[in-house]
Amino acid sequence: MSTEKTEALVIRLVDFSETSRVVTLFTRDFGRVSALAKGGRRLKGPFESALDLLATCRIVFIRKRSDALDLLTEAHLVWRYRPDNLFALYSGYYIAELLEALTEPYDPYPLVYDTAQDVLRRLQDGLDPRRAVLRFELVTLREIGLLPDFQGCAHCGEPLGRGGYVYWISAGGLLCQRCRAYDAARQEIHAGSIAALKRLADPAARQWQTLSLSPQQFHELRYFTTSTISHIIGRRPRTLRYLESLDRKKPGR
Numbered sequence: 001m002s003t004e005k006t007e008a009l010v011i012r013l014v015d016f017s018e019t020s021r022v023v024t025l026f027t028r029d030f031g032r033v034s035a036l037a038k039g040g041r042r043l044k045g046p047f048e049s050a051l052d053l054l055a056t057c058r059i060v061f062i063r064k065r066s067d068a069l070d071l072l073t074e075a076h077l078v079w080r081y082r083p084d085n086l087f088a089l090y091s092g093y094y095i096a097e098l099l100e101a102l103t104e105p106y107d108p109y110p111l112v113y114d115t116a117q118d119v120l121r122r123l124q125d126g127l128d129p130r131r132a133v134l135r136f137e138l139v140t141l142r143e144i145g146l147l148p149d150f151q152g153c154a155h156c157g158e159p160l161g162r163g164g165y166v167y168w169i170s171a172g173g174l175l176c177q178r179c180r181a182y183d184a185a186r187q188e189i190h191a192g193s194i195a196a197l198k199r200l201a202d203p204a205a206r207q208w209q210t211l212s213l214s215p216q217q218f219h220e221l222r223y224f225t226t227s228t229i230s231h232i233i234g235r236r237p238r239t240l241r242y243l244e245s246l247d248r249k250k251p252g253r
Helices: 086-101 110-124 129-143 191-201 215-233 240-249
Strands: 002-015 021-027 031-037 056-063 070-079 149-153 165-168 173-175
Touching (some): 002 070, 002 086, 021 110, 086 110, 086 129, 110 129, 129 215, 129 240, 149 191, 165 215, 191 215
Parallel strands (some): 149 173
Antiparallel strands (some): 002 021, 002 056, 056 070, 165 173
């Protein structure tokens, strides 16, 4: 056993007993960690009310060598996520769901952690949740190595031109005009959407939050991320239906 210190985002809480909780954390240095927080349900317990969903904490935990849960011994609150609307709140829940579904235990992705923190803060400051969620999804897919290749046709390998393409989900790539019949769904994605996708997926891109996206581009990018993530995890993300419902209720939708 070893004692580790790091910064972490709380992504799941499950009651374990009358006084304790099992906490799933996405840490900057160790990736996803599940730990038992003894006394974690007490208001005046050892964690100073730091264990709140989407709270950022400085933690100390004892890493076990077996399949047993790690033991969380300290958690000190750094920042608490407090958005002022339901759309931003459920966008945060969606980010937490993806951090658990798309990562493996003890597989660190510091850039994914930093992107999650950046996006949550921008959501709390009032950034359009649709744009913030796309940014997180695309950077995460890029960092875990599952962002499709957009350089050539997924079937024939020829360089892509300037026309419209079909996104071939099962092959993880685009089909050119000549090969598009190989995908029965035939969901088209245009060159402008691909350019926007590349910019949003680039962790070094500046001013991504002001990138101009047409309704058609939002639709195409939303289809791309949802279908890709659903294919990877074998189901549609549960929180997504709440986001879609809230999006439809927005004025002008």
